[in-house]
Amino acid sequence: RKEVEQDPGPFNVPEGATVAFNCTYSNSASQSFFWYRQDCRKEPKLLMSVYSSGNEDGRFTAQLNRASQYISLLIRDSKLSDSATYLCVVIRGSQGNLIFGKGTKLSVKP
């Protein structure tokens, strides 16, 4: 089983839509979780951390279910500029190494 698994998409949605991405991780000892965003041929950029209680940042909401080892990202009122690949990321080990999922591609259309 892969350490971090995501639905690769692509998700093609109209502007204004709500879209949800899911992610599962295999290592139950994982402690820190993140969503990163990656534009084509660019470096990953931190979108938000994911906390056990769930957290929101504007139009973005992240949820963590430790029992199911499941992480989600909800994007409300999608904008054209949200088009990117969304990477689910888990920290492994004491050195803080990031383990990336393959990413879910989102295309927001006018």
Added chain:
Amino acid sequence: EPEVTQTPSHQVTQMGQEVILRCVPISNHLYFYWYRQILGQKVEFLVSFYNNEISEKSEIFDDQFSVERPDGSNFTLKIRSTKLEDSAMYFCASRRDRPGEKLFFGSGTQLSVL
């Protein structure tokens, strides 16, 4: 916001040649990393570096790879004898302190091995 700087942005080399990819992490950061991303695939961890030594490496990071922090500012990745399958985007990253803190990525070096 402070930046991690990588040079060159593109590197083309012949198979079997040595390449050195350069990174300047953020000045007060203590943890340094190299990741790579083959086209169309996920970002993969290569190596982490702390306190002037490798702290962890992946199975990708074999004897052909080495890292150095020669002068307290640069952080380099050397590939001794490049293979076609080493063609990828290589990202350097750094972090100031604890693992949960934000990891800053450079903009990457696209390595093409011909």
